[in-house]
Amino acid sequence: MKKLLILTLAVIALGTSAFADTNKKTSYNGASHFKSTFTTAQEVNWSSDANFEKVSFLENGIKKEVFYTHQGELIGSAKTFAFDKLPKSALQTITTKYTYPEFQLQDVIEFENADGDNTYFVSMDNANMKIVLEISVYGQVTVFSKETK
Numbered sequence: 001m002k003k004l005l006i007l008t009l010a011v012i013a014l015g016t017s018a019f020a021d022t023n024k025k026t027s028y029n030g031a032s033h034f035k036s037t038f039t040t041a042q043e044v045n046w047s048s049d050a051n052f053e054k055v056s057f058l059e060n061g062i063k064k065e066v067f068y069t070h071q072g073e074l075i076g077s078a079k080t081f082a083f084d085k086l087p088k089s090a091l092q093t094i095t096t097k098y099t100y101p102e103f104q105l106q107d108v109i110e111f112e113n114a115d116g117d118n119t120y121f122v123s124m125d126n127a128n129m130k131i132v133l134e135i136s137v138y139g140q141v142t143v144f145s146k147e148t149k
Contacts, residue, residue: 029072030055038066076113083108086120089139094122097141098133102126125149 034041034055041057041064048054052075055066067075083105084091106123113119120135121144134144 030068030074031072033068033072033074034066038064074114076111078109078111081108081110081120083122086122086135087137087139090120090135090141093139093141094133098124098131103131106130 030053031046038055038057038059041055041059044055044057046053046055048070053068053070055068057064057066062079064077064079066077069075086094086108103124103126106125107121108123109121111119111121118137120137122133122135124131124133127149129146129148131146132144134142
């Protein structure tokens, strides 16, 4: 359940980047890992909330975010992703079930957890709801979250 909460926050964070900075001191382990892994990062911004620490930055022109526990353990990373690069079966499912112009594409991100496993998230909305779809690397599409407006 904790991972589900963290993934939900990660998906929302990439699109909105609206987490409050509680001015907690960044953990040494997280900062050390970030500096050694993302050596070409630009426009680096650390923020924190009750659940995790987040680093937002640009790398090679791509907006990315990395999430750490408050103890500095890597949770995962997220970056923007091109809709047309999703698995073909997922594209077919999405474009058939969530048709334009009824649904408007908002964000597509690729989330890589600490173990290196990837999952894609697509957020779409229409006049009545916002929906986030979770897509596996094999193209399986499930509803991750749905909220009415």
